[in-house]
Amino acid sequence: MNSNFDNQTKERVRLALNIVDVIGGYSEVRRQGRNFVARCPFHDDRRPSMQINAERQSWKCWVCDVGGDVFSFVMQKEGMSFPEALQYLADKAGIVIEQGPVSSRGGSTLEKRDLYRVLQWAVGQYREYFLDSAQAQQARQYVESRGLDPGVVERFGLGFAPESWSWLSDRATASKISLDLLESVGLLARGTSDTRYDRFRDRLIFPICDPQARPIALGGRILPGAAIEAAKYINCSETRLYQKNQTLYGLHLAKDRISKTRVAVVVEGYTDVMMAHQHGIDNTVACCGTALTQNHIKLLKRYCDTVVLMLDGDEAGQKRTGEILELFLSESMDLRILTLPEQLDPCDYLLKYGGPSMQALIPEAIDAIDFKIRTTCQGFDPLLDTHRATVALDSVLGSLAKIPQSSQSDSKLGLRLEQVIARLARQFGIGQSQIKLRLGDLRKQTRRFEQADSELPRSSLAEPVIEYRYSELSVVELELLEILALNTDLVPMAIERIAAKNLTSSTALAIFQLYLDLELEGHALDFQSILTASEDPGLKNTLVTIQQHALLKASKTTMDSQTRLETLCQHWADQDQFDPVRSQRNALQDSTLDEQTQLDLLQSLIRQAQLKHGIEQP
Numbered sequence: 001m002n003s004n005f006d007n008q009t010k011e012r013v014r015l016a017l018n019i020v021d022v023i024g025g026y027s028e029v030r031r032q033g034r035n036f037v038a039r040c041p042f043h044d045d046r047r048p049s050m051q052i053n054a055e056r057q058s059w060k061c062w063v064c065d066v067g068g069d070v071f072s073f074v075m076q077k078e079g080m081s082f083p084e085a086l087q088y089l090a091d092k093a094g095i096v097i098e099q100g101p102v103s104s105r106g107g108s109t110l111e112k113r114d115l116y117r118v119l120q121w122a123v124g125q126y127r128e129y130f131l132d133s134a135q136a137q138q139a140r141q142y143v144e145s146r147g148l149d150p151g152v153v154e155r156f157g158l159g160f161a162p163e164s165w166s167w168l169s170d171r172a173t174a175s176k177i178s179l180d181l182l183e184s185v186g187l188l189a190r191g192t193s194d195t196r197y198d199r200f201r202d203r204l205i206f207p208i209c210d211p212q213a214r215p216i217a218l219g220g221r222i223l224p225g226a227a228i229e230a231a232k233y234i235n236c237s238e239t240r241l242y243q244k245n246q247t248l249y250g251l252h253l254a255k256d257r258i259s260k261t262r263v264a265v266v267v268e269g270y271t272d273v274m275m276a277h278q279h280g281i282d283n284t285v286a287c288c289g290t291a292l293t294q295n296h297i298k299l300l301k302r303y304c305d306t307v308v309l310m311l312d313g314d315e316a317g318q319k320r321t322g323e324i325l326e327l328f329l330s331e332s333m334d335l336r337i338l339t340l341p342e343q344l345d346p347c348d349y350l351l352k353y354g355g356p357s358m359q360a361l362i363p364e365a366i367d368a369i370d371f372k373i374r375t376t377c378q379g380f381d382p383l384l385d386t387h388r389a390t391v392a393l394d395s396v397l398g399s400l401a402k403i404p405q406s407s408q409s410d411s412k413l414g415l416r417l418e419q420v421i422a423r424l425a426r427q428f429g430i431g432q433s434q435i436k437l438r439l440g441d442l443r444k445q446t447r448r449f450e451q452a453d454s455e456l457p458r459s460s461l462a463e464p465v466i467e468y469r470y471s472e473l474s475v476v477e478l479e480l481l482e483i484l485a486l487n488t489d490l491v492p493m494a495i496e497r498i499a500a501k502n503l504t505s506s507t508a509l510a511i512f513q514l515y516l517d518l519e520l521e522g523h524a525l526d527f528q529s530i531l532t533a534s535e536d537p538g539l540k541n542t543l544v545t546i547q548q549h550a551l552l553k554a555s556k557t558t559m560d561s562q563t564r565l566e567t568l569c570q571h572w573a574d575q576d577q578f579d580p581v582r583s584q585r586n587a588l589q590d591s592t593l594d595e596q597t598q599l600d601l602l603q604s605l606i607r608q609a610q611l612k613h614g615i616e617q618p
Helices: 007-015 019-024 070-078 081-095 109-132 135-145 151-155 167-174 179-184 252-259 272-276 293-303 317-329 346-353 355-364 368-376 387-401 411-428 432-453 475-486 488-497 506-521 526-534 538-554 561-577 580-588 595-612
Strands: 029-032 037-039 050-053 058-063 067-068 159-161 188-190 196-200 203-209 215-222 233-234 264-269 282-288 306-312 332-338
Touching: 007 070, 007 081, 007 526, 019 029, 019 037, 019 050, 019 058, 019 526, 029 188, 058 538, 067 070, 067 538, 070 081, 081 387, 109 135, 109 167, 109 179, 109 203, 109 215, 135 203, 135 233, 151 167, 151 272, 167 179, 167 196, 179 188, 196 355, 233 346, 252 264, 252 272, 252 355, 264 272, 272 282, 272 346, 293 317, 317 387, 332 355, 332 368, 346 355, 368 387, 368 411, 387 411, 387 432, 475 488, 475 506, 475 526, 475 561, 488 506, 488 561, 506 526, 506 538, 526 538
Parallel strands: 264 282, 264 306, 306 332
Antiparallel strands: 029 037, 037 050, 050 058, 058 067, 159 203, 188 196, 203 215, 215 233
């Protein structure tokens, strides 16, 4: 489903940017003939395999089979939705978008930019104090004692807040920075007398960034032996920019490696993340003062297929996995559990054993379902203690029952479930058929709960996701779309003479519908307008692939484009003549038919119309 942004707004943003400059901000771009090439950021590219066409403002990597325009590049690189990518690029181009979805928390885009700006200013102040102030010497010594190199400290932008109630607010006043903005981003708080004070005092400062590397919040750690008695770690309160359950610390530095390896490592602490990056495990992130949530998993799903949850060796770390396994199952993501030996946290393990040792452990992380079976059956013999065995088995099967029906048809997952059921049968001494029956009962219960939850107004339910693929286009559909991609002047003829019902694949229908919608709006029907109008990265990729093949075919074919289109129109016209419904309609016009034959034909047409619209006969 498209966003609320109109095509004119999309076109204005596209025209304000050069795709070569945008991609050049992520990867080194060099000229190759009339076009440009760059190393593809979506796979471990050894040579420049991404082709960038400046004239058509499109890109394509044939190794990854991804491509599109400037919007789809940012969507895939930054893990954004189309509205987010449009807003991001509009900000980059200095364009204020007046129409479109409004933030659920209210406020204008301009105000949001002010919040980013004031946070960037504050991060700079804390960073400068950490580097230059004599009062921050203890903080510098603490960081050094934790084994963190200056390079990684610089990458993560660590700072320090002095032991003062008004240090930041005083500097803001002197620099004419709005105290209201500082309070809005959670850096100032109010006391009982309604006076403002600095929220972070005598703490090491960890900037928390969004995936675009913009500071959105701060975390603060009290130093050992500090004069104040307070919580060891605190974060900013939630704001318009920062929601804990949608933020992962270090993602802005880890997302490229996560995208390339399709694996994310999740740890618990900020220094764990920094130490992992220092040792080359730069696909590591952490939650920000909260447990892993459904929103975190949805965020990770934009970049990877597998998550390795790295647990401390203590008992609390073991128990947390059961709480999140079902969240991963419901999102059809692969969750692996890595428990570190000697009850060490990741930072201490890396200091003791080094990066190569941890790198070797990660591939050995066990499947989360296996981990659940082990921990659920820990401490008793399932063959002897039947009561505890029944409870344990129901716990494991209850998790498996949460796997969505849409995922259960996946052959790889189906094989995995069969293996798990066989293992449970051996471990609990129960037949596989009985286990499958119990799993079926639990699935029915789960579906009943889901059905009760889904009894909401239809508009509030998520629309099914359609995957658009070049490979599903038929030969004639591909011929049509290739002609339209290179011949704008033939588009009106195609719209007039070809009915959408002639197209059988969802991909062809979606593209043809874009032409129909733009024609209805009186918009230009050139290929670039069609590419811009689409908001789905898969459809954009398909469009670019169609155009590339069309250019190749145009250089070889001896038939002109109009003749090719005429041939297609005739092909579908001939098909329509053999349409039984059309034949029956034509037969009804025959005045020589008797009344009963006419009635039979009419009833047949009515029944076919009912079937078409899903209407059952009484």
